[in-house]
Amino acid sequence: MPDQPIKLYYLPPSPPCRAVMMTARVLNLELDLVLTDIMNGEHKTPEFLEMNPQHTIPTMDDNGFILWESRAIMAYFVNAYGADDSLYPEEPKQRAIVDQRLNFDLGTLFLRYLKLYAPILFHGEAYDETKAKMLDEALGWLNSMLEGRAFVAGDKLTIADITIIVTISNLDALGYDFSAHENVKNWYERTKTELEPYGYEEINVNGANILASFLKKD
Known part of the structure; x- marks a missing residue:
């Protein structure tokens, strides 16, 4: 475990932030959460830009090691602090499948969600x-x-499930009907149960509901 809590610059409804926070919970990794209001430009201060010129959240500061992009942070957490490699397997073929699923979410599934919503x-x-x-x-x-x-990459939960369930939970909160996809529906219920002890409701469902509330605004 790190000598001091890892600082995470975040915003509660942000899907990538929620994925990182749940991964930390699964690993029993303590985070020092720094609320970063991107609506008011707190990600574009000189101090933040010096740390992350791309001015995105989540951004992580692990005792001076700065990293952004949620999937990279999640992989780093497992590689640096995981008790084992179950969330991000070291075996090359298993890891390749996890990486493919992570990239599928980033470049296809989450992207298409964003383009619609x-x-x-x-x-x-x-x-x-x-x-x-x-x-x-x-x-x-x-x-x-x-x-x-x-699960999306095999028989055990991995960081790919965590990032993809954030996307699917957004769809659920927004009222999108994906029930025709039986495997997705069953996986969603299974993965929710798996993540329930790790702040699934507190971190993920609450964040998704905040996003969904934007639909109700005039």
């Missing part, structure tokens, strides 16, 4: 059926990946 949440635009079909296509691919697997 970011204009609605932040600009009041109408629901776009074409973008919704693209998201549903990505969910179909995830459904296929889960065939014969308990």
Whole structure:
């Protein structure tokens, strides 16, 4: 364990922040949470830009070691402080599958979620059926990946499940119906149960509900 708590610059509804925070809970890793209000530009102060010129959250400071991008932080946590490698296996083929799932979420599933919902949440635009079909296509691919697997990369929970469940929980909070994807639906329930002891409701569900509340604003 680190000599002092790892500082994490975060905002509660941020999906990447929630994934990092749950990973830390699973690892019993203490975080010094620094609330960073990006709506008021707290991520663009000179001090923050010196630390992270890309001015994104989450940003991590582990006793002077600075890192951003949530999936990189999650992998670092396991590599540096995990009691074992179960969340991010060292075996090359197993790790490659986890990496593929992480990249699938980043470049496809989460991206398509953003393309559909970011204009609605932040600009009041109408629901776009074409973008919704693209998201549903990505969910179909995830459904296929889960065939014969308990979790997205195999029989055990990994950081890929943690990052993907944040995406799916956002969809759930926003009222998106993914029940036609049976494997995804079953995995979602299974993974929620797995993460329940690690602040799933407190960290993830509450954050997703904050995001969803933007839909209700005039």
